[in-house]
Amino acid sequence: SSELTQDPAVSVALGQTVRITCQGDSLRSYYASWYQQKPGQAPVLVIYGKNNRPSGIPDRFSGSSSGNTASLTITGAQAEDEADYYCNSRDSSGILFGGGTKLTVL
Amino acid sequence: QLQLQESGPGLVKPSETLSLTCTVSGGSISSSSYYWGWIRQPPGKGLEWIGSIYYSGSTYYNPSLKSRVTISVDTSKNQFSLKLSSVTAADTAVYYCARQGEAVAGRGYNWFDPWGQGTLVTVSS
Secondary structure, eight states: OOOOEESSSEEEETSEEEEEEEEEEGGSOEEEEEEEEEEOOOOOOETTTTTTOOOOOTTTEEEEEEEEEEEEEESSSOOGGGGEEEEEEEEEEEEEOOEEEEEEOO | OEEEEEOOEEOTTTTTTTEEEEEESSSOOOTTTTEEEEEOOOOSSOEEEEEEEEEOOEEEEEEGGGGGEEEETTTTTTTTEEEEOOOGGOOOOEEEEEEEEOSSSSEEEEEEEEEOOEEEEOOOO
């Protein structure tokens, strides 16, 4: 079955740019969506499709895709961006989630 | 503003059936534009999609859980429900319900938004 692979942990200095990646065969056919989850809270959608931001999500969040890799970029990371980030996508069997990336803002 | 709220027992015995309901407010579950999904998260671990349902009753499930999962919808109550049978300790998790968008034209994609707050279900005797 298909899988989505994410780096377990990434760090970024305050105000710098960070890219969080998600790899999987399904991403050659489907776009990814991205979620932010803070401790004790439900996930929040931050990017969906090619590069769509829901209302209320800051424009420092953006998405891109190339080959079997989807990326979430945070341009000018803020302290409040420290969280777990999950990608998700479709495949022929249903819906997949990546294992998550813990983002630390230094 | 659309809101979702999970409800159901927080403790289930091994081998029994876990039952949860998601109540949708601020919008209709009969919207033709969306599916409605269940996702779970074991303590300290990642997200796992369980299954999704359309207001018509059409469903699709995670192949790894399909033999134990039933999702149903009650449009008159604006609710959808999850049943997971023969539970074990491995089914202990926070269970979330969420509205699921789908784009199928061209390079498709799906998304979950908004999510309920989640409910912890513990499987233990």
